Amino acid sequence: MTDLPATPLLDGIREPSDLRAMTDVQLRELAQEIRQFLITSVSKTGGHLGPNLGVVELTLALHRAFDSPHDRILWDTGHQAYVHKLLTRPRDGFARLRKLGGMSGYPNRSESPHDFVENSHASTGLSYAAGMAEGMRANHPGEVVVVVGDGALTGGMAYEALNNIGHRKTRVVIVLNDNGRSYAPTIGGLTQHLAQQFTVLNPRFESTKRRVDRLLRDVPAVGDKLQAAGRRVKDGLRELVAPRTFFEDLGLKYIGPIDGYNLEDMERTFKQVKQVGGPVIIHVITRKGFGYPPAEQDEIDHLHGVSAFDPVTAQPIGSKKVSYTDVFGEALLAEAQREPKLVAITAAMGSSAGLGPFAAAFPDRFYDVGIAEQHAVTFAAGLAMTGLRPVVCIYSTFLQRALDQVMMDVCLHGLPVTFVLDRAGITGDDGPSHHGIFDLTFLRAMPGLTLAAASDPQELRDLLHTAMVRDDGGAFAIRFPKGAVGDPAPARPPRILPVGEWEVLRQGGDALVLATGKMVRVALDAAALLEAGGTRVTVVNARYVKPLDPRLEDWARHHPVAVTLEDNVVTGGFGAAVAEVLAPLGIPLTIIGVPSAFVPQGAQAELLQQLGLDAAGVAERIKQAIPVDERLHEPAS
Numbered sequence: 001m002t003d004l005p006a007t008p009l010l011d012g013i014r015e016p017s018d019l020r021a022m023t024d025v026q027l028r029e030l031a032q033e034i035r036q037f038l039i040t041s042v043s044k045t046g047g048h049l050g051p052n053l054g055v056v057e058l059t060l061a062l063h064r065a066f067d068s069p070h071d072r073i074l075w076d077t078g079h080q081a082y083v084h085k086l087l088t089r090p091r092d093g094f095a096r097l098r099k100l101g102g103m104s105g106y107p108n109r110s111e112s113p114h115d116f117v118e119n120s121h122a123s124t125g126l127s128y129a130a131g132m133a134e135g136m137r138a139n140h141p142g143e144v145v146v147v148v149g150d151g152a153l154t155g156g157m158a159y160e161a162l163n164n165i166g167h168r169k170t171r172v173v174i175v176l177n178d179n180g181r182s183y184a185p186t187i188g189g190l191t192q193h194l195a196q197q198f199t200v201l202n203p204r205f206e207s208t209k210r211r212v213d214r215l216l217r218d219v220p221a222v223g224d225k226l227q228a229a230g231r232r233v234k235d236g237l238r239e240l241v242a243p244r245t246f247f248e249d250l251g252l253k254y255i256g257p258i259d260g261y262n263l264e265d266m267e268r269t270f271k272q273v274k275q276v277g278g279p280v281i282i283h284v285i286t287r288k289g290f291g292y293p294p295a296e297q298d299e300i301d302h303l304h305g306v307s308a309f310d311p312v313t314a315q316p317i318g319s320k321k322v323s324y325t326d327v328f329g330e331a332l333l334a335e336a337q338r339e340p341k342l343v344a345i346t347a348a349m350g351s352s353a354g355l356g357p358f359a360a361a362f363p364d365r366f367y368d369v370g371i372a373e374q375h376a377v378t379f380a381a382g383l384a385m386t387g388l389r390p391v392v393c394i395y396s397t398f399l400q401r402a403l404d405q406v407m408m409d410v411c412l413h414g415l416p417v418t419f420v421l422d423r424a425g426i427t428g429d430d431g432p433s434h435h436g437i438f439d440l441t442f443l444r445a446m447p448g449l450t451l452a453a454a455s456d457p458q459e460l461r462d463l464l465h466t467a468m469v470r471d472d473g474g475a476f477a478i479r480f481p482k483g484a485v486g487d488p489a490p491a492r493p494p495r496i497l498p499v500g501e502w503e504v505l506r507q508g509g510d511a512l513v514l515a516t517g518k519m520v521r522v523a524l525d526a527a528a529l530l531e532a533g534g535t536r537v538t539v540v541n542a543r544y545v546k547p548l549d550p551r552l553e554d555w556a557r558h559h560p561v562a563v564t565l566e567d568n569v570v571t572g573g574f575g576a577a578v579a580e581v582l583a584p585l586g587i588p589l590t591i592i593g594v595p596s597a598f599v600p601q602g603a604q605a606e607l608l609q610q611l612g613l614d615a616a617g618v619a620e621r622i623k624q625a626i627p628v629d630e631r632l633h634e635p636a637s
Contacts (some may be wrong), residue, residue, distance in 0.1 A: 076125025101604025123155025154370025166251025256283025329354030396436025
């Protein structure tokens with residue numbers, strides 16, 4: 001990667017242990033080198049900038065105090081792990097950050113022995129850490145350290161883990177990276193609570209307390225009573241100094257808050273906690289985007305995730321294109337102006353999900369519940385039970401976290417909750433955890449749920465309008481892809497699309513091609529390629545994946561073969577639904593979709609081509625599916 005700043009100190013780091021030989025002055029200079037490297041490097045590749053700028057000193061202190069990989073350092077979510085990556089693997093990998101075949105944007109076990117968890121769904125780190133620490137009790141003397149953001153503590157899974165850690169006294173060091181934000185400002189009562197914590201743990205006091213407890217316990221007959229009395233005195237004194245913290249009530253020792261830019265204080269504290277038994281939470285205060293004025297001044301998300309940009313001005317390179325998310329945001333606002341019962345719910349993704357205009361226009365009808373997808377869905381169910389029309393706006397990959405709530409809390413009750421799934425299908429740079437390639441499969445299993453996929457911006461508007469004006473009850477899900485819409489046509493007044501009704505876009509006798517969502521355009525382009533060679537196919541926009549169009553059987557009987565096309569895994573998806581209808585009839589069917597596997601990061605176009613889901617790949621698969629004697633217009637060789 002060219003045009004990177006000089007980094008003489010960073011160049012000398014081969015292993016995290018090299019940090020321990022550096023002076024305080026060198027460490028401060030190294031922190032500045034790292035920030036300049038990240039700004040310049042990410043400006044070329046895009047990535048998560050703001051979270052990483054905020055944790056430079058924190059990461060240096062962790063790797064000086066703990067011996068990775070003997071000690072396991074885990075990163076909840078992983079947005080803030082770039083500095084960790086700089087210290088634990090060759091730096092030239094950043095030239096292909098988040099690219100096909102390049103370095104992952106998250107911790108990745110295949111890249112480094114210093115990485116232990118490669119998920120990027122928030123609020124899971126504490127559970128990983130608890131399991132590792134329990135498994136290491138008997139045969140591994142190392143520490144387990146997990147860095148958790150305050151945003152992640154808005155997720156219910158984090159509290160389940162904290163409760164279990166406190167109950168079992170699991171030896172876990174929890175570093176609470178408190179920057180007051182997840183993507184946007186952190187939502188929830190814990191935010192105010194954290195700001196009030198000033199309890200400081202002194203390990204020497206803790207060891208002295210344990211010795212006194214042992215002495216009192218050894219006094220014959222009255223030892224237990226003296227020990228209990230001593231605890232009451234200690235607790236009473238603590239209450240005079242500061243209220244018992246939320247974490248202490250759960251059974252964790254609390255330290256903090258600590259300045260996240262004071263390397264000496266953090267390193268000293270991290271070393272001290274090794275002498276304290278049981279779970280400890282260290283509350284560190286940081287600032288997202290620290291050290292880069294454009295990030296610090298960005299009010300939306302402190303440049304949380306960026307595409308390529310000018311490092312001087314922080315402005316994106318190239319003109320901004322209208323995205324499907326933008327279209328949805330405008331459509332939702334229009335529907336809300338027509339329907340006063342419409343309310344919108346998001347799980348800490350308001351701006352990312354296009355809800356900014358809605359929140360500004362209808363603040364009393366907008367609910368951000370934090371990184372709590374399960375709560376978001378059941379909360380929406382409760383709203384629907386009062387007569388409101390909730391729209392849950394969520395990324396496809398994140399709805400996976402709330403399947404039970406969709407099924408039992410919404411569908412079981414037949415409630416008119418609308419789920420809008422952004423980033424459906426192959427998404428690109430964020431890799432396996434962010435591709436929305438499973439939603440057609442799991443939502444098909446939901447009784448009473450209508451499942452639709454938008455093939456273009458106008459259809460997205462029409463489907464949302466259909467969901468809002470229907471009066472038959474039941475859940476309604478709409479998926480749409482990540483990315484620009486091309487040259488957007490002017491918006492037309494939305495129309496109702498009868499549920500279960502598909503649209504024939506092109507006629508031909510050699511094959512019936514049923515495509516859904518983003519793949520409709522691919523099917524049309526593939527059909528054009530085939531026609532140039534003399535093969536003519538029917539292309540149908542199967543906008544409803546559930547229910548299927550009742551004309552399917554008749555259409556299939558009039559073609560020698562049927563082909564389905566989707567950007568979902570082939571297991572249990574749209575093709576499987578069609579197979580359930582056609583297989584008993586003996587009608588040949590070819591299912592084209594994403595293999596049932598985790599797909600790596602990479603540009604959408606690259607991945608689709610690699611998977612054979614581009615126009616040329618689909619055209620070849622269709623041609624292969626047509627029986628030889630049915631290829632009426634086979635081109636001459």
